[in-house]
Amino acid sequence: MNDKIPIEKKVLSENDRLAAEIRDRLTKKLIVSLNLVSSPGSGKTSLLERTLETLNSRLNMALIAGDVQTENDAMRLIRAGGKIVRPLITGGACHLDAKMVTRTLDELDLTDVDILFIENVGNLVCPSSYDLGEDMKVVLISTTEGDDKPLKYPAMFRRSSALIINKIDLLGLSDFDLDRVKKNAWSINAGLKTFEISCRTGAGLEAWYNWLTHLVAQKKETGAKIR
Numbered sequence: 001m002n003d004k005i006p007i008e009k010k011v012l013s014e015n016d017r018l019a020a021e022i023r024d025r026l027t028k029k030l031i032v033s034l035n036l037v038s039s040p041g042s043g044k045t046s047l048l049e050r051t052l053e054t055l056n057s058r059l060n061m062a063l064i065a066g067d068v069q070t071e072n073d074a075m076r077l078i079r080a081g082g083k084i085v086r087p088l089i090t091g092g093a094c095h096l097d098a099k100m101v102t103r104t105l106d107e108l109d110l111t112d113v114d115i116l117f118i119e120n121v122g123n124l125v126c127p128s129s130y131d132l133g134e135d136m137k138v139v140l141i142s143t144t145e146g147d148d149k150p151l152k153y154p155a156m157f158r159r160s161s162a163l164i165i166n167k168i169d170l171l172g173l174s175d176f177d178l179d180r181v182k183k184n185a186w187s188i189n190a191g192l193k194t195f196e197i198s199c200r201t202g203a204g205l206e207a208w209y210n211w212l213t214h215l216v217a218q219k220k221e222t223g224a225k226i227r
């Protein structure tokens with residue numbers, strides 16, 4: 001029992017070292033990198049499908065699709081038009097780590113890539129502790145979940161830069177309260193940028209697309225930390 005904390009610190013320390021190398025590598029190439037995190041079924045893959053369909057002609061996008069066992073999400077992204085897509089199968093692990101991402105990046109041609117999406121494993125607990133070298137974490141929830149999610153998983157919301165609330169077309173079919181979930185999220189992280197969207201109907205997605213375009217332009221102009 002006494003070895004638990006030192007071992008955990010050692011693992012996270014090595015992860016942070018590798019994440020710093022990834023961040024430096026992507027920054028030198030002026031690539032925006034986003035780590036998408038959510039519970040299973042919130043709509044990460046659907047959001048990336050819609051993003052590919054709309055922005056493929058404007059931005060060069062690379063995607064890492066993390067999953068516990070299958071390549072299903074990666075195949076969906078390829079069918080949606082993804083040109084640079086790699087599955088990352090954890091084989092049972094509940095999160096991605098920087099070592100996994102480093103190996104996968106080595107398989108990608110990042111020449112002329114504008115933005116890298118890392119679709120994490122569906123989980124709001126473990127991924128919050130692992131830096132993957134991203135510019136930002138983007139946490140996604142849906143209106144089919146509880147509006148107390150930010151209070152139940154504060155570390156994830158505290159460490160994210162943007163919150164996407166998906167499936168707003170289903171509002172009113174459950175007790176989910178849009179104002180309450182935003183209040184809960186902002187009580188954890190007052191700086192969260194928030195998007196209210198429906199991947200099914202397309203509502204609210206234009207603001208998401210505009211934000212991504214802005215991040216890419218900012219990175220190319222300044223080469224510095226984006227927001």
